[in-house]
Amino acid sequence: MDRMKDIARWLADDARHDTVEALFAAFCREIIHAIAPVSRASLGLEVLHPEVSGWQHVWTDQSLSVRESERATAATSPSYLNSPTRIVDETGRPFRRRLKASCPDMPLLEELRLAGATDYVMYPLPFLDQTRTAVISFATERTQGFDAASLDGLGLATRFLSPYLERHVLRRIAVDLLDTYVGPRTGQRIIEGRVDRGAVEMIEAAIWFADLRGFTLLSERSPIPDVLAHLNAWFGTIGEVVEAHGGEVLKFIGDAVLAIFPISAGQDRAAACRKALAAAQEFCGRTEIENDLRRSSGTSPVAHGLALHFGAVAYGNVGASHRLDFTVIGPAVNRASRLLDLAKRLDQQVLVSHALAKEVDQPLVNLGRHYLRDVEHPQRIFTLPGHGRVQAPFNPCC
Template sequence: MQDGLPPDWDTRPIADRHRPGLEALALWLVEASRQPVPLKGLFPGFCERVAQTIVPVWRVHIGLEVLHPEISGTMLVWSDEAIEFRERERQGIMQSTGYLTSPTKIVDDTERAYRRRLDADVSDLPLLQELQQQGSTDYLITPLPFLDTSRTRFLSFATRQAGGYDDDDLKALDTAARLFSPYAERQVWKRIALDLLDTYVGARTSQRIVEGQVERGQVDWIEAAIWLADMRAFTRRSEVHAIRDVVDMLNSWFGDMAVAIEAEGGEILKFIGDAVLAIFPVTPEIDRGAACAAALAAAEAFCARADAANAERGLVGPDAVDFGVGLHVGEIAYGNIGAARRLDFTVIGPAVNRASRLEELTKTLHRRVLMSEPFRDACGRPLVDLGEHVLRDVEGTHRIFGVG
């Protein structure tokens, strides 16, 4: 068995002295959950009730792994009635010294509770050594019994009471953790759902989906500045470079583009191979001119970032990563399009087609950024008049503009 845990600790009956507090805690959780209280609001109340009516803990820590490309998990630490919120970056966390020498790893590896009395040397676990120096006498960490056991989820309790926990205290704390578990898991699944939607479809679009816009053919007509970008010579690069190198290059290129677009309030809707479709919506707060100005500012910022990236990698001439960006403004259909059980939340309409044709024209005119006349009129900036040009499959000729 694990250090400090009696053989039958998790199966013995709840002690009479702990039963009233646990029953009151269960009723409080039921009542508190009637309202959509976030975990940050629910957790402090849980900790206070445990400390005041069940076992005198002074520090309670909950750790919950999420599903986010940059964030590994969230943690709430309650101590002396103060609450601290932390997020951990995903990159490298599982190989970090902090994790490898933590009680969390022990619980992750064993899927069992771990108890450690803090009246002896605990230098093998730096966190426990720190708690010992702060006056803790005992420590219990237990995995939360989620339906999904594939990710980290735990509650830990540290106490300063003389002698630490007795066997009944351990049972009571384990029961309290089990009572809290379903409320924590509900919050985790909500966070995962929102994070995944934000990651794959963007913040504005994810909000529309969460609000119930999931019916095929359900679209809104909105006005937006439209961004369509495409990398030059991608097929050649794919043929002559290893696929891993191509993926790394795309991630770097897309990453720089996302920074530029999001900094100006735009939203990437779709990666199409090496192409990017993004919008800068017109809203009650952002008029047509401001949306176009933001799109152009993003294009200029991206050009600067692309040049810096090429210089950093020593890429010159035909080896340098180059691209074209078409910018237009107009009304578009924004919503669900696709098959009955496989929908795509996207934009379509003549305005999107024109942005695409402008991007195509950048190759002929040897310009990185081209804009339509409606875009020029709206953004209010002096631009270079490049004359009348034909856009493929679009009737008539169209005056095109570039950046000086």
């Protein structure tokens, strides 16, 4: 019991809690010192992410490795189905096997046996949330394996460690969900505590507004799974391109996307505008390639509209007292939306406002002055060369 008190005190006062890796590696060393000669330990923690199922940390006295599992295949992979983890997940109880004979039903245990392990035990971590995998296992090469006192000590030490690990998992889930649903820049602000309704900051940003053409007709004529696949493929391309150029997707609105390219520290307006314009060019190029593939496979091509504008926006929380939306609002956002409407009326793929065009040194195509709905004066409008009906290239900076 004195040794168990030492581990509990070490966890409370001396252990490194900054990362799971540091905490787990140090915990394993404490286990060897206080309880049993563990030769290998493994920690499996499931998170909540659209692409990643969770982490597996594997410790030996030589190294610590970390591997992420893909969500799409984690629950059906042979490595999970034929593993102690599945048994512990299903029973909620510890699993132990002496490794005296071959283990054809569990390749992992057979691998450990051949490497010299004599005993293996896995414990469920008693997290408050029991809906996701949280397990820890230990193997030893000691000839007699784990004795009763060692098993009791390992189980108790696991329970001591559990709440510290759950804190890491809960924070990882919170960060991942915020990144997934509102974006990393916005998510960081929320987790920092900027959740007061009406609390906004004024920023300058290039604004991206895009939508699909003919989406209503597609929805009427196609099965829902086909519509969702079509929409997700299009959104996926936008998300990749916007993030690659330093922007952030703020929201999906039906078949439309709102994204911003804010002015970063040490940069000027021109840098944000160049990023937005470069992203638009890459997006159009990728869409054309993907449309060629769709045509060759007998699938309808994707038509889209895209509006680029630059201006000051209020970036922060709006909404009801118990249901907030972290977004951008202001005249610049409204003008970007109206510019997208105009793109459809002019049958143009891409429209660029004068406010953004004047910040870049790339020649654009002048489409003249046009009225935007609810905007009093006509606005100078441009497009990218080669996208839609075009006239002679015009440099808006001149």
